[in-house]
Amino acid sequence: MVVWVLILIALILAYFLGLVDLDSWLKASRNLATFVSELYIRFDLLPDALHAVGETFIIALFGTVVGALISYPLSAISAQGITSRWLSLTVRTIANMLRTVPAIFWGILFVVMFGPGNVAGAVALALYTAGYLSKFFYETFENVGKEHYEALGSLALPWMMMAKALFKHTEKQMMSHIMFMFEYNLRTASILGIVGAGGIGYYITQYVSILNYAAAFTFFIVILLFVFLVDGVSYIIRRRI
Template sequence: MKNIQLFWFKFSHYYPWVRWLLVLAGVVAVYTWALSGLQVDFALLKDSYPYIVDFISRLFPPNLEVVDIAIKALIETVQMSLWGTTIGAIISLPIAIASSRNIAPQWLRWLANFLQNIVRSVPSIVLGLLFVAATGLGAPAGMLALSIYTIGYLAKFYQEAIEAVNPRSLESLRVIGASPIQIAQYGILPQILPLGLGYTLWMFEYNIRAASVLGVVGAGGIGFQLKSYIDGFEYTKATTMMLVLLVVVTVIDVISSHLRHKLESMS
């Protein structure tokens, strides 16, 4: 075994291109396997082009008579996203601390990471259905679904930020007898705050889009109106909804990106 390892070490040292060739062959093999499982019919895709053009043509011109409805629904979507992101962020922080290997004991890390995996494994659409069943149709169901959905991602983002904290500062606090809460308060939060706020802004921006999907199951917001128009074959009204959503998402993206860059410069 040692002889084989030694041979491979010398061979890869003198012929490094062989290693990269093997990596490339492995990547090609994986993608070929994935494509074969999809069973894509390229001939069918080619023949479906006229149907795609026909569907897109039905979306135009936008029906501007429903702009006021679109704006009202969009405001509800932003409200859902704002509260959902805030609640999710607050709950995510202690879970992230409990998941971090540089703070929490192993048994607590295992439980916290398992909780994160459970939350991330549940699709947002299922969360929407769950809370629609619990609270009925409307924005409250969407807000609660976004709160849980946010935990699955922000907890992981916060955990990564915490684990990247300078270990010397934490060790200094431990030496002087600081408690775990004091370590989190004085050693971790000041270092991760700019990065954590940046992640939270990104999640808020993402939740605007996710909220529009949750509307499909009756969880309020612009997605509910969008689905209603599509179900009624009122495609031009649906286009108006999508255009209003596009404008607002673009504006929020520009603002949040600017804020994230400022926060990153502070870290």
């Protein structure tokens, strides 16, 4: 019964969206055929594509490194049991806010501030990463266990020292989180160019807008292979940590 209701709703909505129009489907099919026929690698553009991948890599790396640096104090203050409850809650709220706003919106903001280019993308990713890693880090701290906190607490450590001890204790998990975030940022940096925030996405968007699908496809394949490569290397490193 539920399935029939869902089918009915889908059909009604498809009608209002114009999806039941046969002409539009035929036109879409022709466009797809044209698009696919133009998908080939333009080897003359490989140097440019590699340069764009380099830019994307730097944006992702900067975002990850600076975001991790920001998230160290944020997570130390956010974790329960290190600082006062109200301070922890306040900083946790700020970190949540950084994380809740999608990276692409941060990208738009920084394009407005700095103009289009890599700077906007790098700063946007740093903020977004700070929000995400703060959460990963403080959750890792909180999983350490009460007894551990109490034992370290009996040394009357100032909060910064307590945080340092916990970072050291959970070093491997922290590194794993940072590696994961770098992989994620590499993908995100690839699409930030859609809003003008640099990286390979910017070039792909430009080529698509002038209907140069072969060039866009070349850039797309290069970044795809690079992401696979980074994923593989990161996986090996994380296994060894």
